[in-house]
Amino acid sequence: RNYIGVIASVNCSTTVCDAIAAEANRTLLPKYPNVDGFAPIVHDQGCGMANQGEGFDALVRTLKGYRDHPNFGGVLIIGLGCEVNQLTLYKPTEWTKERFKTFNIQEVGGSRSAVKRALELLEPIAAMANEDTRSEQPVSALTLGMQCGGSDGFSGITANPALGVASDMLVAAGGTSILSETPEIYGAEHLLIARAEDETGHKIEDMIAWWRDYADRNGASLDNNPSPGNKKGGLTTILEKSLGAVAKGGLAPLAGAYAYSEKIDRHGFVYMDSPGYDPVAATGQVASGANLIAFTTGRGSCFGAKPAPSIKLASNSDLARSMPEDIDIDCGGVVEEGVSLTEMGQRIYDLLLDTASGKKTMSEEFGYGDNEFVPWKIGAVL
Template sequence: MTDQRTDALPGVLLLRTGDDVAVATRALEPGDEIAPDGTPVVVTTSVPRSHKVALRDLPAGAPVHKYGQVIGVTTEPVPAGAHVHSHNLVFEEGERTHELGGTHTELEIPAGPRPTFRGYRRADGRVGTRNYIAILTSVNCSASTAKMIAAQFPDSALEAFPNVDGVVALTHQSGCGLVPESEGGALLLRTLRGYAAHPNISAILVLGLGCEMILTSQLSTRSGAGAGPEILLGMPTIGAPRPGNELLADIPADTLVETMTIQETGGVRASVRAGVEAIRRMLPEVDKRRREDVDVSELVLALNCGGSDGYSGITANPALGWVSDRLVAYGATSALAETPEVFGAEHLLTRRARTPEVAQKLLDQIEWWKGYAAAGGGSLDNNPSPGNKAGGLTTILEKSLGAVAKGGQADLSEVYDYAEPMAPHAGFVFMDTPGYDPVSVTGLVAGGANVVVFTTGRGSVFGCRPAPSIKVATNTEMYERMSEDMDVNAGRIVDGTATLEEVGQELFDLVLAVASGEQTVSEELGIGVEEFVPWHMGTVT
């Protein structure tokens, strides 16, 4: 979307020459006059801020263009100046040309020294942005005990260990009652192992009940000399074929690991006492870890959005796309996700794929999702959410076109399955995840993301430990109302008080600062443990 226009126009924004609609930057009332393309249009109905207004008469059944792309078709004649939304615009998938690669964008590296940040270099070569001790549960039956152990280590109890960012209990709702060889079992195991191996976690206490299907020993395989055989999981198919035989990441050799089960330890009370002692043994060693200057290319950035509105694809998402391109130019990894929320805009990604095979992977995932949604009695156009619609988004096509802006213009170098380990210095990549924010980000962090940037228009309060999550507001009104929950206000782009590049540079600098230890607002609030939500799928027995 290189030709996106975000110059402030009186009352509206025209995103592409030839678009059938413009976006209101303030509430419009009947009688207001707008002229985004030079042709005067008199507003005929009330149009809320961030919603769409018709720029010309549109007959029933007409395709409606925004971002230069079709976002739906009209259900009735729509006169120029009318509000365009769910009452007169509906989803229609239509036809899209899927080019399998061929479009290349050369990214420029600015003159001057390369940026650095201060991170924790791990034994496997990866770099952490935080230094956590994690209690990783193999089954829901050990979740309460894990939380009891973590509760003994509030921030005040860690004052003697200033280099330890915290003790987090990563609990979930599964681990037993499911078929281990199923796709759901494979997904859960890969997610748990991804967190166990994460560079932001320096020590783990793996806590189980003792009789579950996923065993604690399956979560603590070591890498390096003396490591056991590689573990491969074949992924069954649901609908269209999905890539399989994922290699599970091993825990770095410098990660402290202790395992215990509640049954063998003597029950909940005994396990809490033993768990607390285990973490007390870990704390002095973890506190010895020190940050060092590392190159910007060691960042693995997760791109996510939630509570989107009509400004998301105009302000915060393109600004994040600017950051993504800059990081990729320096050799870092930047990962887009939320497969159901690129549906309808996937053709903008496939044409950027480095190879036809990479493009086909994404198309295969889209087809799998169509079957998955149909099997559950739904479809991919069961989106946007009520909050998205209140913010001006009408169809999934419109939402997706704004969502892919987070990925900038860089070539698409790889497509990963959920929670699959992402290669370092991989460039711009895509990970298959649901659109539900906690599940999506959990997969990205399991894949190795060490910083998350999360854009929101309605006001998500999302946080994510052990990876810091930077929240970017799409509009100034929400930012001012929820300023204690937001890190950056990208609404200034529409206000005309900052350019997209200025907000992008501010966000880029903040990513480096946060990677070096500066806390995000969600970290200050202690948010991010309950948001650990692995994707639950498959047969439960």
């Protein structure tokens, strides 16, 4: 994709960023047809937080991951000026320096002046991005983030293992796939550890231990993760849910384990730590480098993640028939029609390549992605 990101460094600049993106889409986008749009990347963090520690580090990693994302043809980051998360933390990289700008609202005269200043900076960025053209690339250039949300009793036998087949095909072609959502692999983590080198396996064990402590500190339990929708759909225990979630990872060896939003630095099937809350997990995967998202659902989930196109996979045909506006592939055929997991995985893999080649997903057609950027909020609000 070829979006231009309008990124808020802090919650205080989110309304201005939304206004900038809306005005740029109205006035600039018609002049630059090779630009997919101006995407506001806004959130509720950046000020009332400690300036060090895992929460602050996660936010900075996430914003830097979006700053450097290959699906952005240019980026503007806007702060207020007095926040903890200062713009000085976000320097341009070598390849983005001509298409990367920042400023603080306090330095340009206020909110309306900030919109005017932003459009002045965005126009030359858009002109450069408009000159970008598609070229043939190897499958190894793709990084897939795998998500499941609103899972049901069919997820673990249709959509999730079919996505696992597609993941294996991508990895075999030199690409990368990312599994996440640590509370949703709880009870089945041994299946991943058995496929990993010692160092990676130990990292998974450490993540599980951290989550046990984190849940205890907050009066929660990892043993009671299924949501009301999960239970209504036929999932009764975290083990059933976890076995289905791990099925998304196919059979490939586990090549690495990463912190939330940490840059993926190798090819293959990898794991990234995250909560089981889909927008937070997907945000971390995109920040880590995912340029595609595949999202399985059994109950029905409405989601998109600019700048990474997201395909939606229904675990049952009743869902695909009831929410056709949101589903890209009906995996219920595995049960209803006897379609093999190999064939369904091939269909998913083919759609991933088509989507990377420009085919729009259902969530893109509707316009999802402006409100689904949700960095993981860890630690105290001060």
